[in-house]
Amino acid sequence: MSIDQATVRRVAQLARISLAEGEVEHLRGELNAILSFVAELDGVDVEGVEPMTSVLPMQLRRRPDAVTDGGIAPKIVANAAASEDHLFAVPKVIE
Amino acid sequence: MAKASESKLVAGATGDWEIVVGMEVHAQVSSKSKLFSGASTAFGAEPNSQVSFIDAAMPGMLPVINEFCVAQAVRTGLGLNAAINRRSTFDRKNYFYPDLPQGYQISQFKHPIVGEGEVLVDVTPSEQIRVGIERLHLEQDAGKSTHDQSPTESFVDLNRSGVALMEIVSRPDIRSADEAKAYVTKLRTILRYLGTCDGDMEKGSLRADVNVSVRRPGGPLGTRCEIKNVNSIRFIGQAVDTEARRQIAILEDGGAIDQETRLFDPVRGETRSMRSKEEAHDYRYFPDPDLLPLEFDQAYVDELAAGLPELPDAKKARFVSDYGLSPYDASVLVAERDLAAYYERAVASGGVKRDAKIVANWITGDVAAYANAIGRSVQDTHITPEQVAALVDLIADGTISGKIAKDVLALMTGEESGASPRDIVERRGLRQVTDTGAIAAAIDAIMAANPDKVAQVQAKPTMLGWFVGQALKATGGKANPQVVNDVLRSKLGL
């Protein structure tokens, strides 16, 4: 499978990475190089093989329902580019 | 479900239309802490004060699941008569939004914790439908953005971020706004019985995404629109009707419906397209590598099943068979678990046998009217089930009449608040007069004072009512009406 410029733009949009027009063709080439590298897998027969869903053969542990965290609003917003009254501020979102 | 019942069809300019509705209800699990973090879920806290580093998706933070939330999802599944999946997995649903800190929502896509089930819904006292449940899965709630504080900025509060939700997905088995409302009402009742969700729609504990399409009766399914986050049962009904009308108008104009996400605006009574959430839906679901599959054995499910309370359908059936109630009265009483318990406490109060139907009448009648007037549920008023039982008993043993009982209730809700009905009756001398002598004396006085009326009544026996009224008045309403009647008839020779 080989991808075209429109796909590069669509994927960049999904990934929220702005692309300069000049980057698209270059990136298309790099991504296609990676895709042809992984095309090695096309020949492998995986009929009946279970995908790996957990690296370890162990059960998911569950924690008790108790309030053990929170109350740190100043720390939560400490690294924010913009905040007001412990709220994160972002450019206005129109719904 | 089977055939469209005629009455559910909507008449358009070009013929009849059938509405088809499926719902995704998001029910907040009544847990103390979040699905994957130890931060509190309490409502209405200061901004970002109930946020852990995990909920804010700080680098390197990892989720650990809350066992209570798992148990509540299983219990809810059991309450919906649904298949419980002993192995389920968590997936990431990837999209960007400022109130979604991780850039993905942890949800269950391929393998949900609960599979197919069914809900019985009373649409009217005489009409019941079955709504299929496709699945129930656990997922995280997002934070909250506010857009009206500033002209240039939105503000994000993550207190809700990571709160556990159960998404309950119905089959498209709903055919009208009333059915949609009844379905959510029933679902809410079941959740509240189970205690798995408080069902508080005002606080956002229960929200519905309503999928609406229309078709010609019996025809193929039409294109649906999803109306997001409708947060009251009344609005659910309005949203269904409004959206169906919009779609019918488009179709009858020769247009086509675009599959899209819409928002219901209750102020303008319309739905409108949500463009911001519309573009490029490609959620790239994949299993969350920070979590292992969620697994439990049948013994775990059995133990939770054994601990389930009696659910509304079973309770209603028992009220009809054990107490002789009408199905309608029974469904009114079982609509809230606490109300049903109130009723049963009243019926059984003091270990005395009393007429369960009369108890039901009092609770669904006068007591409910009072509760309604003060904006509370019956069980939240200060009128106790024991007081209701005492009132019913006072009527049954002839101490007071049904009419006096209404006065006693009025006193209990007013100046005699907190007093027992028997004390009120005694203190206020409301005890019914059954002493024939006293009644006869009063009647003699009335007859003596009104010889003309005596003559009239002998010619026209329907005049008797006037004498009864006078006699009751003379005794302050306390005379036993039956005794008054008997004495009058014999004295007047009727």
Add this chain to the structure above:
Amino acid sequence: MSDPTSLTLAEARDAVRSKSLSSRELTEAHVAAVAAARPLNAFITETPERALAMADAADARIARGEAGPLEGLPLGIKDLYCTEGVRTTAGSRILDSFVPGYESTVSSQLWRDGAVMLGKLNLDEFAMGSSNETSYHGPAVSPWRRPGSETALVPGGSSGGSAAAVAARLCLGATATDTGGSIRQPAAFTGTVGIKPTYGRCSRWGVVAFASSLDQAGPITRTVRDAAILLRSMAGHDPKDSTSVDLAVPDYEAEVGASVAGKTIGIPRQYRIDGMPAEIDALWAEGVAWLKAAGARIVDIELPHTRYALPAYYIVAPAEASSNLARYDGVRYGLRVPGRDIAEMYGNTRAAGFGPEVRRRIMIGTYVLSAGYYDAYYLKAQKIRTLVRQDFERAFADGVDAILTPATPSAAFAIGEKGGDDPIAMYLNDAFTVTVNLAGLPGIAVPAGLSADKLPLGLQLIGRPFDEGTLFSLAEVIERSAPKTELPSDWWSATAPTR
């Protein structure tokens, strides 16, 4: 006392514990070495004041007889580990000003055991790279050079700063992380020891995620014994990480020097790849001979799906990364580049905040998960993982205790030599190491000799799940048998500005 930076971690521990050397003296020597070694660009952030304060606290505990297992020992921390109150960048512009309000579990266990933090070590951006050249802070430089050459060589990656700092004696040991070889490859390139423990052995809590199902923390040190000592403190169950295993941590140091007689060592034919330099093949044969001489039994084994591991890795790792890195959106922390609206703010922030390799991997990862491609790429790669793991399980079921392979296909290369427009050339560095991550197994890289260019070469031992102990025993045999090589001599201090 000679230069305290020439001590191994074990020697320093014994000296401090016996009070023949104070942590203050030890730490001052390392702080000075760090400052003098800035041309190596091994540290992104130096924390000398914190180091000295921690050293004084350690000396006080030693005086009270309360010394922990790592009391007073100065270490470097890969800048992927969140450190409370100390800037943590992950080698990225997008986190350049990020100061965590929390401490990673693994680093907190080091401080619990008395260790001293010298600072935060350079790495490939978000640990994506094999040469440390993708760091926003510029490449770390290997202390090794080819004889008579001043060409700057890569220390490997992504834990390049860790490897360079340990090889240059700037710290007694360092934390590192390994997603596809990021501990073992830089260890092999710098003549140091690096172990990637079994997946789940060390907590991932507080370590900036690259690919969650592959990431694992581990140490880089100058000796096998030092690695055993550090891993014991780093490992252990963490209830905050759902993938952390609740198993007791053995005394790994006790395994160092243990007999390997009777152990069965598998030699996988599939690792003899086309175009492998003869010197790598020769080194591998020497390793076999050393283990045999120590009494181990050598058997040929088949790991038939080995060649598919690298392509599968380059699907799974970017896919997970594309999702893990979605949180860097300019809203709650890190860089924000404004835009006309929120979507543009996201796009601008992420375009400016991530370097080319990270952007490339996010793009590939987004693509392989997108509608219509999930089954063909991601699901298939996860099935290949199952096959790769089954290969190992078969070998272990047949009685193999550990597997010996080369650690890398070559010795270190020059900065700027690989990568560029051909990402695949760089990816091939991980060919021998990546299978271990896909299968979740432990793997150790141990120095085994020098290349014709007099650069370090390493061998890799792969073990059964949670059998790191056997790897330490076997690695020590190689360490002991291999010809002694001197650590690179200090050319870098001379070029450093004096303080």
